[in-house]
Amino acid sequence: xxxxxxxxxxxxxxxxxxxxxTVCDLTQLVPGRGVAALLPxxxxxxxxxxxxxxxxxIDNRDPFGGAAVLSRGLTGTHxxxxxxxxxxxxxxxxxxSGQCLDDETVRVATYPVRAD
Numbered sequence: 001x002x003x004x005x006x007x008x009x010x011x012x013x014x015x016x017x018x019x020x021x022t023v024c025d026l027t028q029l030v031p032g033r034g035v036a037a038l039l040p041x042x043x044x045x046x047x048x049x050x051x052x053x054x055x056x057x058i059d060n061r062d063p064f065g066g067a068a069v070l071s072r073g074l075t076g077t078h079x080x081x082x083x084x085x086x087x088x089x090x091x092x093x094x095x096x097s098g099q100c101l102d103d104e105t106v107r108v109a110t111y112p113v114r115a116d
Contacts, residue, residue, distance in 0.1 A: 014045060014057050015112035023047060026115045029055070034071035034084065036060050045111055046071035048095060050082055056095035057111035062086045063100075070108070 010026040016039065023037045029049035037045045037060075044060035048071075060068045065088040073084040075095075082095040092101040093108055100106040 010115040012047060012055065013114050013116055014039070014047075015114075016040070020114070020116070032075055034073065034075070036068065036071040044068045044071075046073075046084070047113065048075060048082075048084065050075070054082070055113045055115060056082060057113040058084070058093060058095060058098050059109040061108070062088050062091075063106050063108060064089050064091055 012023045012026055012029060013020040014023055021040065024035065029035055029047060031049050031051045035047045037047055039045055045057050046060040048056045058070060060070050062069050064086065067088060069087050070084055070093065072087050075082065075084050077083065078092065078101055083092040083101060084095060085092045091103065093099070094101060098108040098110040
């Protein structure tokens with residue numbers, strides 16, 4: 001028997017340096033919406049769960065405006081790759097690589113993420 005992720009006690013974890021950091025319960029990530037998480041070093045990560053259950057984590061700071069807002073952006077896909085569009089100036093960031101799809105010279109950090 002297989003359990004749906006919503007009925008389990010899975011925790012979302014980010015890989016930071018050499019260890020996994022528990023961020024939240026998987027049930028707190030609503031597909032298609034982001035959540036901001038404060039990391040131990042004071043930075044913020046933006047976490048996303050898509051409708052297929054895939055998890056993504058990138059830096060929450062918008063490099064163009066400087067505000068920590070990427071977790072509030074709109075998600076979508078471009079050529080089959082998931083992205084989030086910043087709510088400030090609408091630049092899109094690939095959720096797998098962190099690459100800005102609208103300016104190839106800009107990238108945000110990404111984090112390995114898992115539900116365990």
